Amino acid sequence: MPRHRLATAIAGALCCALLAPAHAATAYVSNEKDDNLSVIDLERMETVATIDVGMRPRGLALSHDNTLLYICASDSDTVQVLDLATQQIIKQLPSGADPEQFALHPNNKWLYISNEDDALVTVVDVESEQVLAQIDVGVEPEGMAVSPDGKWAVNTSETTNMLHWIDTATNQLVDNTLVDQRPRHVEFSLDSKRLWSSSEIGGTVSVVDVDSRQILKTINFQIKGVHPDKVQPVGVRLSADGKYAFVALGPANHVAVVDAKTYEVLDYLLVGRRVWHMAFSPDEKLLLTTNGVSGDVSVIDVAALKVTKSIKVGRYPWGVVVKP
Amino acid sequence: MTAYLECLRGIVAREWLRFVQQRSRFLSALVRPLLWLLVFAAGFRAALGIAIIEPYDTYITYETYIVPGLACMILLFNGMQGSLSMVYDREMGSMRVLLTSPLPRAFLLASKLLATALISLLQVYAFLAVAWLYGVQPPALGLLAALPALLLVALLLSALGLLLSNGIRQLENFAGVMNFVIFPMFFLSSALYPLWKMREASEWLYWICALNPFSHAVELVRFALYERLAPLALGVCLGLTLLFAVLAVVSFNPQHAALRRAA
Numbered sequence: 001m002p003r004h005r006l007a008t009a010i011a012g013a014l015c016c017a018l019l020a021p022a023h024a025a026t027a028y029v030s031n032e033k034d035d036n037l038s039v040i041d042l043e044r045m046e047t048v049a050t051i052d053v054g055m056r057p058r059g060l061a062l063s064h065d066n067t068l069l070y071i072c073a074s075d076s077d078t079v080q081v082l083d084l085a086t087q088q089i090i091k092q093l094p095s096g097a098d099p100e101q102f103a104l105h106p107n108n109k110w111l112y113i114s115n116e117d118d119a120l121v122t123v124v125d126v127e128s129e130q131v132l133a134q135i136d137v138g139v140e141p142e143g144m145a146v147s148p149d150g151k152w153a154v155n156t157s158e159t160t161n162m163l164h165w166i167d168t169a170t171n172q173l174v175d176n177t178l179v180d181q182r183p184r185h186v187e188f189s190l191d192s193k194r195l196w197s198s199s200e201i202g203g204t205v206s207v208v209d210v211d212s213r214q215i216l217k218t219i220n221f222q223i224k225g226v227h228p229d230k231v232q233p234v235g236v237r238l239s240a241d242g243k244y245a246f247v248a249l250g251p252a253n254h255v256a257v258v259d260a261k262t263y264e265v266l267d268y269l270l271v272g273r274r275v276w277h278m279a280f281s282p283d284e285k286l287l288l289t290t291n292g293v294s295g296d297v298s299v300i301d302v303a304a305l306k307v308t309k310s311i312k313v314g315r316y317p318w319g320v321v322v323k324p
Numbered sequence: 325m326t327a328y329l330e331c332l333r334g335i336v337a338r339e340w341l342r343f344v345q346q347r348s349r350f351l352s353a354l355v356r357p358l359l360w361l362l363v364f365a366a367g368f369r370a371a372l373g374i375a376i377i378e379p380y381d382t383y384i385t386y387e388t389y390i391v392p393g394l395a396c397m398i399l400l401f402n403g404m405q406g407s408l409s410m411v412y413d414r415e416m417g418s419m420r421v422l423l424t425s426p427l428p429r430a431f432l433l434a435s436k437l438l439a440t441a442l443i444s445l446l447q448v449y450a451f452l453a454v455a456w457l458y459g460v461q462p463p464a465l466g467l468l469a470a471l472p473a474l475l476l477v478a479l480l481l482s483a484l485g486l487l488l489s490n491g492i493r494q495l496e497n498f499a500g501v502m503n504f505v506i507f508p509m510f511f512l513s514s515a516l517y518p519l520w521k522m523r524e525a526s527e528w529l530y531w532i533c534a535l536n537p538f539s540h541a542v543e544l545v546r547f548a549l550y551e552r553l554a555p556l557a558l559g560v561c562l563g564l565t566l567l568f569a570v571l572a573v574v575s576f577n578p579q580h581a582a583l584r585r586a587a
Contacts, residue, residue, distance in 0.1 A: 308381060
């Protein structure tokens with residue numbers, strides 16, 4: 001009898017799973033000028049709520065179990081922790097001054113935070129709320145990424161124009177790679193072998209070999225009818241299937257689609273004004289972009305490589321994450 | 325009933341023959357909007373996108389914006405061309421041959437309007453196909469939804485053409501129609517620029533454009549192409565089509581202009 005009940009339960013669960021809409025996910029967008037987050041229901045494709053947070057929220061990251069949301073409240077000089085179940089801020093982490101971007105180590109515990117004003121990377125244990133290390137890096141640290149294998153943390157410094165390689169075992173700076181002007185964002189490939197780094201003023205994206213920490217390829221962007229000065233790459237996202245890299249081109253109002261294997265630019269997709277950061281839906285069918293100046297989020301259909309909708313959010317949306 | 329069908333078939337067939345025999349007319353009907361799309365819009369480009377307006381869900385290029393207006397431009401030119409051929413038929417006498425039919429005159433004229441409209445639709449879809457290849461790709465369902473909207477607009481503009489043709493005494497006056505009907509209708513509408521843009525330029529310009537029936541025609545088609553219904557535009561187009569058609573039938577006079585003067 002219990003076995004029968006179990007079978008029914010499983011069948012029921014399966015039915016629910018099958019009936020559940022494809023995009024039943026929630027996106028959180030940080031609105032830099034509104035000091036809040038916009039919550040987007042990806043099934044209804046509209047903003048359904050806002051959550052007040054600290055001052056000037058920018059970088060966002062989900063805990064690996066998708067229960068907590070870390071928020072860089074830059075002008076409150078803290079990283080806030082939002083419990084997604086209760087939608088309450090449960091902790092404020094000692095992030096150091098002006099946190100802008102951060103990355104969570106695969107162990108779900110160590111948060112690597114770049115402190116823009118202090119030329120530091122702060123490592124915080126999110127459970128004990130203790131600062132584990134502070135590492136000196138270049139001037140104006142910004143982009144931050146931890147490799148999926150957990151070995152490397154990489155920080156970009158906007159003024160020094162370098163990628164700073166931090167060994168996570170020792171939390172020591174071990175190497176630097178010079179890239180084009182004003183590196184804004186770094187992103188590791190899933191196999192931890194390649195690092196993609198965008199240079200906002202240089203107008204390029206560099207693909208770096210992780211083992212040698214040398215640049216393999218520099219990608220340039222040209223959009224017909226758009227002045228090259230407006231092409232300012234910021235956010236980078238790599239699809240899990242290894243097919244595409246998406247690069248947000250800032251005030252060029254376009255997202256570049258790059259073949260992640262040949263590094264060839266395939267297409268440019270028109271989105272809202274001054275596009276900075278992006279996030280995939282859990283099934284990677286959708287890619288969301290934050291458009292700062294136009295105050296909205298554009299939705300890209302990844303299979304069709306088409307922009308299907310733009311959703312109004314708050315003022316100056318900056319970061320975005322999607323919770324399954 | 326069969327007589328009516330036979331008559332309609334005959335009139336449509338005649339328009340079809342005229343259409344296939346005047347290949348240059350088809351070409352010019354296609355080249356005109358394509359020039360606007362490929363040259364005018366390309367110069368404008370607005371590669372950084374234009375702000376979101378209904379019925380669009382996201383940012384669009386200028387090319388995408390003007391396609392519905394250019395589709396309606398084909399219908400506008402064809403409607404007026406229809407009026408030219410009406411005058412021609414009248415002056416050459418073939419109109420009287422048509423009117424020897426025992427069927428009611430209103431039916432004959434309505435068939436004529438429908439025939440012109442159907443031929444116009446072919447040209448519009450040929451244009452939309454080229455625009456699709458050029459990268460302006462409305463949803464597939466929208467292309468289907470646009471069919472009734474385009475048909476209504478085609479009827480509206482042919483009815484207007486017919487009404488005007490009643491007032492034209494000579495073939496040569498057609499240039500006047502171009503100047504005083506086609507150009508103002510096209511330029512003072514939402515075909516080339518969104519109405520809010522017109523409002524930024526001047527309030528009275530905005531009102532002229534907002535009241536222009538052609539704006540409603542363009543918006544009806546634009547919304548339909550993106551699977552939306554524009555109720556106001558639909559109402560205006562339906563109402564005006566009826567009004568123009570009735571007026572055209574009532575004021576219709578098949579006689580040669582010279583004979584008319586003699587009488």
